[in-house]
Structures are given as structure tokens and as C-alpha cells.
Amino acid sequence: MALQVTNRLTRQKEEFVPLVDGQVRMYVCGPTVYDHAHIGHAKTYISFDVIARYLRYKGYQVRYVQNITDVGHLLDTGEDRILKKAGALSVEPMEVVEAYARSYFEDMDALGVQRPDISPRASGHVPEQIEITQVLIAGGHAYATPDGDVYFDVNSWPEYGKLSGRRMEDLQSEREIAGSEKRNQADFALWRHAEPEHLMQWNSPWGKGFPGWHIECTAMATKYLGETFDIHGGGLENQFPHNECEIAQSEAWTGKPFANYWLLTGSLTINGEKMSKSLGNFITIKEALGILPLPEERRDLVDVVRPEALRTFILANHYSSPLDYSREALQGAARGWERLIGAAGLARFKAQSAPQGDAAAGFQTVLDEQRARFEAAMDDDFNTPVALSVLHDFTREVNSLLNSDEQIGSIILEKISAFYDELGRGILGIIPSDLTEMGGAPERLDGVVNLLITMRAEARAEKNFAQADQIRDRLAEIGIVLEDRPDGTVYKLA
């Protein structure tokens, strides 16, 4: 079935047709590495992680490029984010970049986000950015000021605003900046001159300076994906001005379309409010996963959950929709996720002692039907909420089968496991690869718990329920939950 995607550029749902048959080239705006990543980053990058995973599942050869911004991204005070942080910590700017780039990848790894194929850094592509800027000046799309700044001339590009729906008249009616060397308020910097004390600067035809924020994406996307590529992704809050500027400068430079499909993720809010440090409702990924402690004043904001549960919460909403983070909503998603892994784990448990053969072969119909529904959902603009509901429907069927008296052969049990493995783990990334080691239970712990389970079984056989319950209750207190099944007792780590 054909994949449909909602293209923000055309504002329509379209059939996805890559430039080169069988290949997908995708660029996603990455983080500026001046602080730990937060759960808004998690929403964006988990969304594109699933998109990349699904494209590969469909058989496409995907090249996924996601940049690291480490220079030129200024605060509204005009300070460079990286330099400001370096000054505060009294370290080299590149130490800040290195520390937070590592932190970012740690977080993405913890969330099960597969690494992009290329993670280029802006500071490593300054010559490319200078070259593009020169061509834009030569083509009459940019101009240098006496100070050594270079601005893109939006008046030279009538299509400026086509992604975000802004019109030039609206932009020009905005306030004027006193003393600005820009010809037009909407003009944006391609290059900025640096004062001698500025720590990150490079030689250029316009003197010492550093690249503007937007031009890096043009340089790195086209370098690794070509002048025109398939998918450009990012967060909706960067649609204007960042994405708009990217399109203008890229297309003015090459004379060709930049990206064919624009996929933008909806923003994340917390309890209905924008997440920001000033509001005190900022949650980093490390805090959400319990890797770093949450300060007292934000402790009632968040419940620490497993990464797969956080992914489930994010994927229970469509990538393009806004998502409001609340404890209640997160807990609801986490509970639903537990149901899924309960069934997936039970299937693996049963497979260990299943009779050979194809008993219960009739279940093949369910496997086929639910996989088709899952794929149909994902083909429809990566509709993960529906894909998740398919997993739930499938899980009801699985639970009914596994809890029935019916003989189930190893073939069907392995197919059930493969279903969870390919769709739940491989595409959505919410089913852990080794359920018996959920929460990191090492083999010795496994042995100890099994010993206690045996002792409890003996107590139960002697109708010594007081002792049996004591074993179960005290294990529950330390987070080990026992469940009695007709075919034996299993345990889960809470």
C-alpha cells in the first residue's frame, strides 16, 4: 500500500514518492547543544525515529541526517548560546559543545532513538556556509554591510513565506530596528562579524566572523543529501523563521526545490503551558527517566517512568499534533504499555516450554489481519495512535489465547513473539528486547526470586497461606510482583 504523508508545504496529504526509487533522504533540524535536552526534544526525535524506522521497514534505504548546532545560534540579547554558557562555566566553548552533545546522545540512546546516519556539526561546515553566502551575494540575493555582516535580501525572493503562510506585507509592517544595517526588517543574517574577544570566529571574505543560524542547515542538508531531497523534518516552532529562511536561501542558491516533503512535529506543553525555564516547568529527559534527580520545586510535576513508557505516551499522539504533558496522561499511557509488555513477555515465557508444532495454527489469521491493520495505520501519515490501538487489539487476542486451555505450538508462540518484536520493538521501539531482564534483573536475582517462588509454592501446598502471603507481600514491597498462573508463578519487576 502506498504511504501517504501530510506535507506542510502544500498543506495536503500526499502520496510519498521519493526522488530515487527505493531511497529516502531525510534531514531533521537537530538541537543546539548548550544545555541538557528536554522532553520536547524527546517528542520531536522519537517521532522522527519512528518515521525512519518505518521507512526502513517498508524497504527503503534511508539516509537520515540530523545536525548538531554548535555555533551561531544567538539569544535575543545577541549573545551566542554556546559562548554564554562557556563564560558561565569558565570553559572553552567546544567543551560546552562536547559535554552537551554527549549528553544529548546519551539521552537519545536511553530513549531507544536510533542514531541518525550522519550527525554533522555547524562548526565543521563553515567553508561550505561561506561558499553558499558568496553565491547568494553574486546572485543578488544577499548583501554585505560595511560592518562585515551579510544578510539575505528577502525582497529578492518573492516566495519567502510560502511554508508558514506569512506575507511580505505583514512582515514589513513590523517594527523598525533603530540603527539596523538591514535593508528590510525581515532580512536575516547569513554571516556576522565577530568582535576580537568573540571566541568562535573564522576568516571570511567579509572579515572575521561566524555563520548565521539558518545557513548551516542549508549547507549540511545539501552536502549530504543533494540540492533537492525528500523529507525535511523539525519542530513546528521552528517553522518561522528558521525553516522559512532555509527554504529561501537554499532555493535562491540552487534554483531548485529544497525539500519535497515538510513534516513538522507539534509542540509539547506541560499542564497546558509552554515549557520554559522562566515558568519553572522545564523537564529534562534525564529527569523524566530518573537519571538525574528532580529538584524539590519540580518534584510534583513529573512521575519517573521507563523510557519505553515515555515513548508510548508520545506515540499515543499523532506526531503533528500538539501534546500536553500531564502526570495523569503519562500514567494512563504507562499503564497501557504495561498491558502490552505483559502479553509479549507471557508469549516468550510460554515459548520456552511449548510443544513443537503448529497447534493453534488458526491464530495465523489474527497475526495476518493485525499486521495489515498496523501497516495501514502507519501508511496513513505515520498514524502511531492507531498503530498502538492495533497492538492493543492484538494483545487482547493474544491474552485470550494464552490464557485459554488450548494447546499452543511453538510455531504460533514464536510468531506472536516476532509480531511484538518487529512492530512493537522494531518500529515503535516500546517493547524491550529482553523482557526477562526488564529493569536490569541479573541472573542471580532471577535465581533468588525463583527460589522464593518455590518456597512459597511449598507453603501454599501445605495451606500455610500466612507464610505464602508474607513472601509475596514482602517481595511486592521491594518491587517484585508475583502472579500465579495455572502453569506456574511468574514475577515482574515493578
Added chain:
RNA sequence: GGCGGCAUAGCCAAGUGGCAAGGCAGCGGUCUGCAAAACCGUUAUUCACCGGUUCGAAUCCGGUUGCCGCCUCCA
């Protein structure tokens, strides 16, 4: 003020013309020594509000209200 988007049960959420998916919470039941888990049943005559188009609208059109994002840095 301008641009973009959203409004579906207690909570989350899918659904763009033909009787309102799924999850969480709740309630009733089955199973269990008791639990837990699981399964079965149940929970929106109704989709912010008011008009219109249509045999038929949550879905299309017009208007109203509320909320969010962006317009200045943010994924």
C-alpha cells in the same frame, strides 16, 4: 494586531460525508485459598456553540467562543 493550528466521554486519543477505534480510570462478572494479571460485559443518541449545504455531517461552508504555537531564542 498578523500567521499557523486545535476544540471528541472523568483523563489521553483515532476518526475529513453513511450507524463514534483504542488505552487509562470506574462499575458488574469469570478465574484465584486471597490477590495480581487476564478475559467478558458496561461507561459519549453524541463530537465547544450558532446557522447553512446534503437523503445523510464529528467530518463540508459561514459565523461565534475558548485554548495553544509562532511573529524575538527555543525541537
